[in-house]
Amino acid sequence: MNDAHNDDILERLADVLNERRHGDPDHSYVAKLHQKGLNKILEKVGEEATETILAAKDAHLGSAEKASLVSETADLWFHSLVMLSHLDISHQDVLNELARRFDVSGLEEKASRVKDH
Numbered sequence: 774m775n776d777a778h779n780d781d782i783l784e785r786l787a788d789v790l791n792e793r794r795h796g797d798p799d800h801s802y803v804a805k806l807h808q809k810g811l812n813k814i815l816e817k818v819g820e821e822a823t824e825t826i827l828a829a830k831d832a833h834l835g836s837a838e839k840a841s842l843v844s845e846t847a848d849l850w851f852h853s854l855v856m857l858s859h860l861d862i863s864h865q866d867v868l869n870e871l872a873r874r875f876d877v878s879g880l881e882e883k884a885s886r887v888k889d890h
């Protein structure tokens with residue numbers, strides 16, 4: 774698939790993940806994760822987060838290491854989407870939260886929190 778078809782990949786992937794919740798665990802990795810339950814899904818998110826951090830440490834070394842970081846980050850995002858789907862939370866809620874924060878400086882937001890206390 775080329776980049777021109779990737780604009781709505783999150784949307785399409787989320788649809789597939791929701792469909793697979795009730796799929797056959799013998800034929801679907803996602804269905805198998807749901808069957809194993811939340812603890813297994815969280816274990817995978819933790820594992821992929823650690824692998825992403827380790828890959829990031831080497832990413833300055835060259836293009837192969839950068840490609841490895843991209844791959845690990847994709848694993849992390851994918852398993853995070855499975856986690857949200859398992860808990861009936863739409864990926865759209867995360868996109869909405871990022872949109873809400875858009876253009877709000879992280880430093881200003883933090884300062885406003887301190888003032889509220």
Ligand SMILES: N=c1c2ncn([C@@H]3O[C@H](COP(=O)(O)OP(=O)(O)OP(=O)(O)O)[C@@H](O)[C@H]3O)c2ncn1[C@@H]1O[C@H](COP(=O)(O)O)[C@@H](O)[C@H]1O
Pocket residue numbers: 786789793800801802803804817847848851
């Ligand atoms: N994007 C992904 C995706 N990314 C990673 N993975 C799988 O995630 C797993 C993570 O890698 P690991 O090396 O940790 O896996 P593992 O050693 O087999 O895992 P464990 O046995 O240790 O739990 C691998 O099996 C990958 O194939 C994915 N599996 C599925 N998808 C998407 O989900 C859709 C539905 O997949 P199925 O449910 O399998 O049909 C696919 O069409 C894809 O679009």
